[in-house]
Amino acid sequence: MSERIAVIEGDGIGQEVIPAAIDVLESLDLDFEFVEGEAGDAVKEATGEALPQSTYDLAADADATLFGAAGETAADVILPLRDAVDSFVNIRPAKAYPGVDAVRPETDLVFLRENTEGVYSGHEDDLSDDLSTLTRVVTTSASEKLAHFACDYVEDSDDHDDFSVVHKANVMRKTDGRFRDAVVGVAEEQGVDTDEVLMDAFATHVCLDPEQFDVIVCPNLAGDVLSDLAAGLVGGLGLLPSANIGDDNALFEPVHGTAPDIAGQGIANPTATILSAALMLDHLGYTEEADRVETAVESVLAEGPRTGDLGGDADTDEVTAAIVDRL
Amino acid sequence: MSERIAVIEGDGIGQEVIPAAIDVLESLDLDFEFVEGEAGDAVKEATGEALPQSTYDLAADADATLFGAAGETAADVILPLRDAVDSFVNIRPAKAYPGVDAVRPETDLVFLRENTEGVYSGHEDDLSDDLSTLTRVVTTSASEKLAHFACDYVEDSDDHDDFSVVHKANVMRKTDGRFRDAVVGVAEEQGVDTDEVLMDAFATHVCLDPEQFDVIVCPNLAGDVLSDLAAGLVGGLGLLPSANIGDDNALFEPVHGTAPDIAGQGIANPTATILSAALMLDHLGYTEEADRVETAVESVLAEGPRTGDLGGDADTDEVTAAIVDRL
């Protein structure tokens, strides 16, 4: 069965790392059809819209989408795209690979971030010249949906047994209280062990001792900030892939942005995007291929060639070729 | 002129580290009158109230308050106490001291955290069986007040010239947009340089290279989480003091909690509380004494004795005596 993959490069190094990931995917000789869509700053400049309806539809109708990065318009692109694929969870693995100079080389975490609500609800008002409000939304249904996913995730995996619920329910008593109760309730039903950590305490303890954590289930903004913190611990955003999973669709993207300082030079690190492609393969059922890609990436990270952000001097093409070579 | 200092030990190691800080303050022979108030889990158990009105009034009427920690009731104690002293900014220095095993020994940051609003507004509702909301509040007035404080803070200091505004205005456009515009606007008026960093990007970059940051001005929850992250980078919460500053009053507290695992053994690290006392001295105009305390603490951190959390085997009294000795 042919899979229809929407490909959205976006701006900056998105235009360099997505072609690299496509090279890797094409070398696997699977029955993939790649269809391109446009989004980002340049499209906004040209058309007035950062995410044209046609690109939204492309992602909504595809079997999966691979997205690069967008510049100033990032939020206008990625938030609607997550919605286009009806994504309820953002999976963000943060693993320190051998050969990469990491602040905390023992880090090996997976964030399961609620992907639809919290402060991302989009309800804001200017109530006076002095005052604005934002309505933070938490539902039991979205929290339970995330929790079921998290339970299945750890049950289906050889590497994980339980998860930590990270929240700030001591301050956000009703909203994060609801989140916590829903997630812990589902986990109890499914017989999955959990522990609870306050969001601020997590930030301290993950620096001091990342090995005490494994899978982290958390609200939207907590997942955003804490997974970026983990990115710092493993040596930078250049390595972190992510998956936005919906019931019938999904979108895969590197956690990094457009890197305007190096864009256009062909020297961007394609690792995060190639690992995102591996998450896509896994999601589409090509588990063996996904493993092969991850293993090839790991071996190149360990032995080189490496891009500048990792202390090497290889360009994007050389790193990509080395990965393809090892597949 | 005699200063009236409210002293609230609270629970757990609060009852060990506050007496240590009082020892240090008493050894300075200043004209301080210490008046004790109760708060925390034990008081709640006994009276039904975590923060009795009498303790609230004590803090409100004192020249300054020194607070230890509270257990399960932490939020019920500290949030009203911050209100009792009309605190609009929470100052949180996070500095790696020589002799302390830090994840990032170059870390030397000061967080200026908005202390009254954001998700701490306290407006939450259960709107249905499925749905809760929280109203996140941002005002120009509170943001400008913080900004004026921040500008004065860097202008009055030899160590700081500018500050970073950390926010998530790409998602919270009206609320954090208002915060950013207000803070940057005041800084421009006062001629203080600023740069802007998104909250998630800050979390990555402070791990990778803490030296690129100095003073950080941010909303309430961002300050909570990011300063705790910085605590992780400098080697733990045992070292971090904080000051809640109001126009006519202030409250000083270690960033750490009650540490139930070691409470009652007399082995808690008193450093964070003694440094909080130093911030109090500085605030009350005893700058020379504040410097002496900080210097004594630094020298004990460098040379020992050290408590267990820092790899030593000294108890609270020995560390306190060593600090008093060096004053």
Ligand SMILES: CC(C)[C@H](C(=O)O)[C@@H](O)C(=O)O
């Ligand atoms: C660009 C921004 C809206 C986005 C987010 O906050 O989710 C980004 O930080 C991310 O984590 O993918």
Ligand SMILES: CC(C)[C@H](C(=O)O)[C@@H](O)C(=O)O
């Ligand atoms: C106890 C809690 C309410 C408090 C906060 O979130 O402000 C604490 O984490 C702190 O930072 O002092």
